[in-house]
Amino acid sequence: MMMTERNMISSISMMYRQAHRFYDKKLEEYNISSGQLTFLLCIHEHEGISMYGVAQLGHFDKGTVTKGIQKLEEQGYIRVETDEADKRSRRLYTTGKAVLIIERLYGIRQEWNEILVDGLTPEECAKAEELLGRMAENAWKYMNERN
Structure with missing residues (x-):
């Protein structure tokens, strides 16, 4: 099932806000x-x-x-x-x-990472890291090519 644009953006935004709280x-x-x-x-x-x-x-x-x-x-x-x-x-x-x-500080960062990947397989973690990295690069590239 493909995630809708709204759900993807909402999920990323929620993770960002919760990370800041943590x-x-x-x-x-x-x-x-x-x-x-x-x-x-x-x-x-x-x-x-x-x-x-x-x-x-x-x-x-x-x-x-x-x-x-x-x-x-x-x-x-x-x-x-x-x-x-x-x-x-x-x-x-x-x-x-x-x-x-x-x-x-590194331990705190690692703790948050472990919270995020709880229940994911190593393969899912690797895929998530790859996809999020590509998405971040797409966002950066788009915004910097336009400005």
């Missing part, structure tokens, strides 16, 4: 929101990345990245340094405070 609750003790989690893990995985690099990797607009980075810096989870080779560019690094909780 992350916001789990991250409350760290004073990190669901939106900041993605930025913090990206910076951890790519120490010295620029804000533009974060935007590109996550397909975020620059304004969203700037706000999220500013909050993480204010909270002491990241430090921002001016690039010596290009004074216009700012490099991002995690701090010791972030390093202390990084493994817990």
Whole structure:
């Protein structure tokens, strides 16, 4: 049975909202929101990345990245340094405070993933990951070819 457009969009929207609720609750003790989690893990995985690099990797607009980075810096989870080779560019690094909780953050993300795939076979999980990845790429490609 083919999922209707409305059901597909509604399901994706519901998962998105529930993910934010889950992350916001789990991250409350760290004073990190669901939106900041993605930025913090990206910076951890790519120490010295620029804000533009974060935007590109996550397909975020620059304004969203700037706000999220500013909050993480204010909270002491990241430090921002001016690039010596290009004074216009700012490099991002995690701090010791972030390093202390990084493994817990990955665990929280894994916990949500396990909730989502509960009851699915490994084959269904692989297919879902493939299809959602293709759908996300289609959305990104469409919007970026039009702007």
